[in-house]
Amino acid sequence: MPARSNCSDDDMSTQPKPGIYVPGGLQSAMSEARRRALFLDRDGVINVNHGYVHTIEQTEWVPGIFELCATARDAGYALVVVTNQAGIARGYYSESEFLDYTRWMHEEFAVRGAVILATIYCPHHPEAGLGALRIECGCRKPASGMFTVASDLFNLALGDSMMVGDKESDLLAASGAGVLRGFLVDSSKPEPLARVIEHLGRAANSTMERGT
Numbered sequence: 001m002p003a004r005s006n007c008s009d010d011d012m013s014t015q016p017k018p019g020i021y022v023p024g025g026l027q028s029a030m031s032e033a034r035r036r037a038l039f040l041d042r043d044g045v046i047n048v049n050h051g052y053v054h055t056i057e058q059t060e061w062v063p064g065i066f067e068l069c070a071t072a073r074d075a076g077y078a079l080v081v082v083t084n085q086a087g088i089a090r091g092y093y094s095e096s097e098f099l100d101y102t103r104w105m106h107e108e109f110a111v112r113g114a115v116i117l118a119t120i121y122c123p124h125h126p127e128a129g130l131g132a133l134r135i136e137c138g139c140r141k142p143a144s145g146m147f148t149v150a151s152d153l154f155n156l157a158l159g160d161s162m163m164v165g166d167k168e169s170d171l172l173a174a175s176g177a178g179v180l181r182g183f184l185v186d187s188s189k190p191e192p193l194a195r196v197i198e199h200l201g202r203a204a205n206s207t208m209e210r211g212t
């Protein structure tokens with residue numbers, strides 16, 4: 001870790017925090033019951049990674065993503081997006097532009113019966129960030145901060161949760177937080193999510209069998 005004179009103490013309150021978008025507000029996403037989660041990286045898992053996607057026009061859905069999310073919901077998984085957004089750090093788009101886009105994305109999922117609980121995002125970058133966003137944070141994957149924040153806020157059982165990512169850093173971040181299982185996908189291949197959908201479909205069936 002490089003020494004940084006401006007953050008040499010361990011005061012958690014001064015640590016940079018990830019951003020959080022919850023469609024109905026934080027209160028609506030609280031849960032008494034502990035839930036398992038399916039964590040999703042965004043670029044390369046939800047939308048094809050065309051580089052710093054932040055508009056409707058740039059959005060090309062990864063084949064199978066809505067089926068994956070609906071199957072996960074049926075199997076009792078809360079859906080949480082965890083995404084590095086260096087585009088905010090670099091000034092390519094503002095945080096409010098990102099949030100407008102994220103709101104639209106959540107609505108697209110909701111109308112297809114795959115409600116996403118929250119999007120957690122890291123707006124920092126250690127070298128390319130502008131101003132205060134140029135910082136070594138604990139949330140940019142492969143660090144695990146976004147998973148622990150989500151777990152604390154939404155009462156998630158990380159040891160019973162899964163991650164879908166398109167980079168090793170996604171899976172490292174998840175396993176570092178204690179997430180049970182990671183799937184690495186390649187959205188340039190046909191049916192990139194089929195293996196994950198099949199796995200979750202089996203989970204949904206076994207849940208129903210236990211319930212009868």
Ligand SMILES: [Mg+2]
Pocket residue numbers: 041042043044045049165166167
């Ligand atoms: Mg990605």
Ligand SMILES: [Zn+2]
Pocket residue numbers: 016017018122123124137138139140
């Ligand atoms: Zn961060």
